[in-house]
Amino acid sequence: MKNYALCPDCLRHAILAYFGEPSPTRCEACSNCLHEYETVEISESVHTILGAIKSVRQKFGATLVLSLVKGSRSQKIEQYHLDQSAFYGNLSGFTMRQLQDILRFMVQDGLVETTNDTYRLLKITPKGNAFFKQPASLTMRQYKKAEAAQAAADDVFEGLRAIRTRLSKKIPGAALRDFQRPHVARNGFRPSAKQSRNAGDQRGGRSQIQKIRPLLCRFFPKRVVKAVSSSI
Ligand SMILES: [Zn+2]
Numbered sequence: 001m002k003n004y005a006l007c008p009d010c011l012r013h014a015i016l017a018y019f020g021e022p023s024p025t026r027c028e029a030c031s032n033c034l035h036e037y038e039t040v041e042i043s044e045s046v047h048t049i050l051g052a053i054k055s056v057r058q059k060f061g062a063t064l065v066l067s068l069v070k071g072s073r074s075q076k077i078e079q080y081h082l083d084q085s086a087f088y089g090n091l092s093g094f095t096m097r098q099l100q101d102i103l104r105f106m107v108q109d110g111l112v113e114t115t116n117d118t119y120r121l122l123k124i125t126p127k128g129n130a131f132f133k134q135p136a137s138l139t140m141r142q143y144k145k146a147e148a149a150q151a152a153a154d155d156v157f158e159g160l161r162a163i164r165t166r167l168s169k170k171i172p173g174a175a176l177r178d179f180q181r182p183h184v185a186r187n188g189f190r191p192s193a194k195q196s197r198n199a200g201d202q203r204g205g206r207s208q209i210q211k212i213r214p215l216l217c218r219f220f221p222k223r224v225v226k227a228v229s230s231s232i
Contacts, residue, residue, distance in 0.1 A: 009025070011031065013027065013028075020099070035143060036143070037143060037144060040142045043135050045099075048087065048090050048091055048107065048134065049065065049069060049099075049102065050111070050112070050124060051087060052090075053065055053123075053124055054124065054132070055068075055085055058121060058122060060122065062120065062122060064227055066113065069092075071092040078095050095155050100142065101142065105140045110125055111128035112125060119165050120165060
């Protein structure tokens, strides 16, 4: 079942092959055939996430660990001075959704497990420790470009929304133009509510502002962008 869940190829073909039945290699109907996946090497990212879990002594859950490697700002990151950590922002090139996918893969693959209490702390298994000492190739299937681009656009949108919320508190009466959720065209693809929420735990930090500055300038007057940049 675990192999089935991680199978990058046609699921119908995988099941029939398991029972020794001949079938076409693609059915064009299962979730794997319908979504465009690509296989990516994630060994380095997995190693970084394991290192980050170790660096916080396995005392935190997924949200904090992923915010740490993503380089997000949150109350907890600041509270524990994790923006000083050697792991802070090491995987900033990934979207939050991609990082969540990699972590989910790590749990499914038995490298990491979560505690069964309400804290859901991340604990490294013996298999995870062995991998950390001697990393090997690890591949995972991932949504292809268009969907990844949409996830990245969602990240920016959530960053903007967080900044807008801060702004409205910091600069009373500032006239803020409204902005639309960015949309990457792809046949009928819309970001799910869950996906949008997933990106929602990022707060706009200084580095994030730099990243989205050009976009920010399109939606806010210049003096407001300046005020935000210097106040965060
Ligand atoms: Zn299929």
